[in-house]
Amino acid sequence: MTKSVKEKPIVWTISGSDCSGGAGIAADIKTGHALGVEVCHLITANTVQNANRLVSINPVASEILQQQAKVLIDDKPPSVIKIGLIANLEQVKWLSELLAGFKAKYSKIIVVFDPVGQASVGGSFSALQREDLTLLFHYVDVITPNLMEAQQLSNLSTLNPVELATKIAELGIASVIVKGGHSNVLDHDGLPVSGDYCLHRVEQSSISYQLSSPRINTSYSHGGGCSFASALAAFLAQGYLLRDAFTLTKAFINQGLAKSVTTSMNKPDYYGAFEQTYWPDKADFFPRISSNLAEKHQGLPPFPSLALTDKKLGLYPVVDSLYWLKRILPLGLDIIQLRLKNKTDSELEQLIIAAIAISQPYKTRLFINDYWQLAIKHRAYGVHIGQEDLQDADLTKIQQSGLRLGISTHGCYEFLLAQQLQPSYLAIGAIFSTKTKNMSGQIQGVENLQHLLKLASNIPVVAIGGINHQRAERVWQTGVDSIAVVTAVTESENAEIAVKQFQHLMQ
Numbered sequence: 001m002t003k004s005v006k007e008k009p010i011v012w013t014i015s016g017s018d019c020s021g022g023a024g025i026a027a028d029i030k031t032g033h034a035l036g037v038e039v040c041h042l043i044t045a046n047t048v049q050n051a052n053r054l055v056s057i058n059p060v061a062s063e064i065l066q067q068q069a070k071v072l073i074d075d076k077p078p079s080v081i082k083i084g085l086i087a088n089l090e091q092v093k094w095l096s097e098l099l100a101g102f103k104a105k106y107s108k109i110i111v112v113f114d115p116v117g118q119a120s121v122g123g124s125f126s127a128l129q130r131e132d133l134t135l136l137f138h139y140v141d142v143i144t145p146n147l148m149e150a151q152q153l154s155n156l157s158t159l160n161p162v163e164l165a166t167k168i169a170e171l172g173i174a175s176v177i178v179k180g181g182h183s184n185v186l187d188h189d190g191l192p193v194s195g196d197y198c199l200h201r202v203e204q205s206s207i208s209y210q211l212s213s214p215r216i217n218t219s220y221s222h223g224g225g226c227s228f229a230s231a232l233a234a235f236l237a238q239g240y241l242l243r244d245a246f247t248l249t250k251a252f253i254n255q256g257l258a259k260s261v262t263t264s265m266n267k268p269d270y271y272g273a274f275e276q277t278y279w280p281d282k283a284d285f286f287p288r289i290s291s292n293l294a295e296k297h298q299g300l301p302p303f304p305s306l307a308l309t310d311k312k313l314g315l316y317p318v319v320d321s322l323y324w325l326k327r328i329l330p331l332g333l334d335i336i337q338l339r340l341k342n343k344t345d346s347e348l349e350q351l352i353i354a355a356i357a358i359s360q361p362y363k364t365r366l367f368i369n370d371y372w373q374l375a376i377k378h379r380a381y382g383v384h385i386g387q388e389d390l391q392d393a394d395l396t397k398i399q400q401s402g403l404r405l406g407i408s409t410h411g412c413y414e415f416l417l418a419q420q421l422q423p424s425y426l427a428i429g430a431i432f433s434t435k436t437k438n439m440s441g442q443i444q445g446v447e448n449l450q451h452l453l454k455l456a457s458n459i460p461v462v463a464i465g466g467i468n469h470q471r472a473e474r475v476w477q478t479g480v481d482s483i484a485v486v487t488a489v490t491e492s493e494n495a496e497i498a499v500k501q502f503q504h505l506m507q
C-alpha cells in the first residue's frame, strides 16, 4: 500500500456474533464499512439465532479475547471501542481490566457501550444484572440503552427518558443516550415520533437535547440498536463531537430504516435485518432538535431575508476598524461585517454609530458582530451572533426590530438547530485552521462543508475560517453562497487587489 492512501480510523467492536448476520458483530462491520472506518472485532459469544428465536449464546473464553486484544493493540490501536454483548461475569472482569489499562495509557480512546440484554426476538442474552456491570461503567464514555434497557439500568419503571438518563448518569457515565424507538410518543399532528434523548456531562455542568424524527414503519430493524452504537462509534472515531456524531447517527438509522419500508410492507411479519446504507446526506432523514434554545424560540417568525434576487452573496470581508470599512465599502460588495473586540463600552457605541453612518451611501449590507443591542439601537442592517451569545441574545427583540440575523455554526448539530431559528444567513466555520480566532476542535474541512450544504434549506450559507485565495476556489466549488475572510484581505499586500481577485473567482 502506498503512503498516499488515507488511513482509516480504527474501531474495535467487542460484541457477540449473530449467525443470521443482522445484529452484533455483523451489524458493526457493515456499519463501520459504510461510514469509512476499519473495524476490528473481538467476539464475546457465538450466538445461535434467527429472525424468530434465540437458541443459544456460547461465550468465548476470556483468554482468547485477551490474546486478540494483545495482538491488536500495537498493530491496530482503536480510536473508539464499541462494546455490545457481554456474556458473563468473567468477561466483565476481563473487559474492565483491559479498559482500565487502555484508559491509563491512551487517554483519547472513547468507549461506547450498547447494553445488550434482551433479544428482540425474545430471550435473554446474559444473566448479568446492573450491579455486575458496575466495574465496567467507570470506563464507559457513552452508553446507548433503549427504553427497556434504560429501565433495567436505572431500576425505574418510567418511560420518561430524562428521568432514565439522569439515573443512569449517576452510575458514573459521562454521556447517556436513551433511544426512544420503542416509545409511543405522538407529535402535534398525532403522528408517532421516535425521539432519542442525550444527557451529556461536561466537567461540572450537563447539557441535554432530544433528536426527534417521524417514526419509520418497518419490520426490518434487526440489528438497529447495534448499528446505532457502531455508527456513533464510527463518527466519534472520525473526530466528530458527540452532539454531531449523535445527529449523524440518528440520520444514518432513519436512512437505513427508510430503505426497507416497501420490502417490509410486502412481508410485514418477517423480522428482517436493518439495512446499512451510506453517509447520511438527505436533509429529510436528519432529526429535529429539541433543546432549551429551540424551545425558547419556538414560533419565532423567520428573520428578514437578505433580498439577493437570485444572486449569491459573494465575498464577505470581516473587518475590525472604521479604516477598513472606509477602504472596502467603495469596492462594490454586497455584505461586510464590523467585528470589534477589546473595546470599552463608550468606544464601542461611537464606533458602531460611525460605522453605520459611513456605510449609509453604499449598497453594502453592514452586519455588526456580537453587539446586538447597539446594532438595534442604531439601526444597523444586521447583526452576527456566535454560539456563545446565542443562548442569551434576545432573538425576539432582534426580530421585532427588523434587523437581519447571521448565526455562526460549527457542525451539523448547531447548523440544524440554528436553521430551525430561520436566520437571514448561516455561517459554517472554521473551514481551515486560522490564526484569527482559536477554533481548535472545530475545524470543519471542505468535505464536511459539502455535507452540511446538503442540509441547508433556502437560507444563504457563508463559509469562514482560514480561507485565502489559494483555498477559495475549492470552497466556492462546494456551492456555498459566500466566503467570509479576515486576514486574506486585511493582511494582503493590496486589499483592493485582494478583493478584486476574490470577486473575480466568485462571479
Ligand SMILES: Cc1ncc(COP(=O)(O)OP(=O)(O)O)c(N)n1
Pocket (backbone or CB within 6 Å): 316, 318, 337, 339, 369, 370, 384, 385, 386, 387, 406, 407, 408, 427, 428, 429, 437, 462, 464, 484
Ligand atoms: C460570517 C461570520 N461567521 C462567523 C463569525 C464568528 O462569530 P463568533 O462565533 O461570534 O465569533 P467572533 O467573531 O465573535 O469571535 C463571524 N464573526 N462572522
Ligand SMILES: Cc1ncsc1CCOP(=O)(O)O
Pocket (backbone or CB within 6 Å): 429, 430, 433, 434, 435, 436, 437, 439, 464, 465, 466, 467, 484, 485, 486, 487, 488
Ligand atoms: C471570526 C472567525 N470565526 C470563525 S473562523 C474566524 C476567523 C476568520 O479569519 P481568517 O479569515 O483570517 O481565517
Ligand SMILES: [Mg+2]
Pocket (backbone or CB within 6 Å): 369, 370, 384, 385, 386, 389
Ligand atoms: Mg461573537
